[in-house]
Amino acid sequence: MNDDYLWDKTGQPDPQIQQLEEILGTLRYQPRPLALPQKRNYFPLLAIAASLLLALLAGGIWLRVRSRNTTPPQQAKVETPTPSPEQKPEITPKPPETRAASNPPILARNRIHKPRSASSVLREREEALMAKEQLLLALRLTTQKLHLVHMKTQPNQIKNQHRVG
Amino acid sequence: MKTLLIAIFLILALVLSAQAQQDSRIQMSGLDHLAAKANQTVDVNIDERLMRMAARVFDDKDEDEREVKKLIANLKGVYVKSFEFETEGQYAAADIEPIRTQLRGPGWTRLVNVTSKKEGMLEVYLLFNGDVVGGLAVLHTDDKELTVVNIVGPVDVDKLARLEGQLGIPDLGIGSPKNKTKNDEK
Numbered sequence: 001m002n003d004d005y006l007w008d009k010t011g012q013p014d015p016q017i018q019q020l021e022e023i024l025g026t027l028r029y030q031p032r033p034l035a036l037p038q039k040r041n042y043f044p045l046l047a048i049a050a051s052l053l054l055a056l057l058a059g060g061i062w063l064r065v066r067s068r069n070t071t072p073p074q075q076a077k078v079e080t081p082t083p084s085p086e087q088k089p090e091i092t093p094k095p096p097e098t099r100a101a102s103n104p105p106i107l108a109r110n111r112i113h114k115p116r117s118a119s120s121v122l123r124e125r126e127e128a129l130m131a132k133e134q135l136l137l138a139l140r141l142t143t144q145k146l147h148l149v150h151m152k153t154q155p156n157q158i159k160n161q162h163r164v165g
Numbered sequence: 166m167k168t169l170l171i172a173i174f175l176i177l178a179l180v181l182s183a184q185a186q187q188d189s190r191i192q193m194s195g196l197d198h199l200a201a202k203a204n205q206t207v208d209v210n211i212d213e214r215l216m217r218m219a220a221r222v223f224d225d226k227d228e229d230e231r232e233v234k235k236l237i238a239n240l241k242g243v244y245v246k247s248f249e250f251e252t253e254g255q256y257a258a259a260d261i262e263p264i265r266t267q268l269r270g271p272g273w274t275r276l277v278n279v280t281s282k283k284e285g286m287l288e289v290y291l292l293f294n295g296d297v298v299g300g301l302a303v304l305h306t307d308d309k310e311l312t313v314v315n316i317v318g319p320v321d322v323d324k325l326a327r328l329e330g331q332l333g334i335p336d337l338g339i340g341s342p343k344n345k346t347k348n349d350e351k
Contacts, residue, residue, distance in 0.1 A: 128219055131218050134209045134211055135215075135243060136233070138245045139243070141247060141314060142245070145289075145314060147326065148284060
């Protein structure tokens with residue numbers, strides 16, 4: 001083996017040294033131009049954001065259109081109310097038209113946080129009492145129907161219960 | 166492009182699931198024209214705001230009222246349309262079809278369907294959001310009567326049924342001999 005090969009690459013190289021040179025040669029420094037990182041592509045993120053915005057917008061419009069098409073909730077009315085014995089004397093059902101007309105000013109006043117007058121409080125209470133009456137009427141009707149279903153679906157069971165009772 | 170499609174799909178799925186969760190309100194405005202033919206009409210529209218207002222005037226000292234207040238605590242609305250007619254055939258099946266179409270929608274399950282000669286057809290539907298009841302609908306169609314009840318929100322049907330005899334809700338005396346007519350069952 002010629003020691004000069006390791007010093008100045010002259011003379012006969014050793015096969016093992018040559019093999020090592022070949023293996024390690026792949027890791028040798030190779031000058032190349034500086035590669036700057038590529039500009040990030042924001043298109044997918046922008047697309048997602050735009051889709052979300054569009055969906056929210058469409059949903060909002062849809063809800064608004066839908067709520068406009070529905071009957072106003074303040075127009076609760078019973079054209080032929082059935083007076084119940086539990087009805088309190090101060091609850092005097094007003095015609096639905098007047099009640100529906102009186103609702104928006106109450107809402108408007110609430111929104112601008114002005115101190116509420118006694119009359120508006122009274123009117124609001126009256127409206128609440130009216131709503132309560134309507135609610136009870138609706139529950140009464142629902143209960144009647146549910147019991148009718150109950151009677152029809154479990155006639156034998158009910159009959160037996162009465163026999164026992 | 167693939168990401169965009171996935172995003173759109175996800176948004177659609179979210180919107181649809183949200184819509185399915187809150188759609189226990191049934192549109193009944195198509196029945197309004199029947200009021201002119203009916204000799205008795207009940208039209209109740211109580212939305213969440215009115216429900217909260219009504220809840221405030223319930224007397225907490227009264228046990229019955231406290232029960233009703235508890236029952237309506239989480240409800241979002243109660244809507245009723247009921248028509249009673251002098252004669253038969255005042256409404257057509259087509260009038261109820263829009264209601265039925267909505268009740269055939271996703272989430273709604275027909276719990277009971279009772280048909281009798283005397284009482285007509287009574288159907289009870291529940292809207293399930295997963296395992297939770299998100300709404301109730303009762304449809305009663307008779308020769309001379311049409312009633313649609315829609316309760317929006319988590320309703321406890323058992324509690325509702327237990328209200329009989331309270332707050333002027335009449336005690337129907339289930340099982341009493343006069344109420345029980347075997348012959349009218351189909």
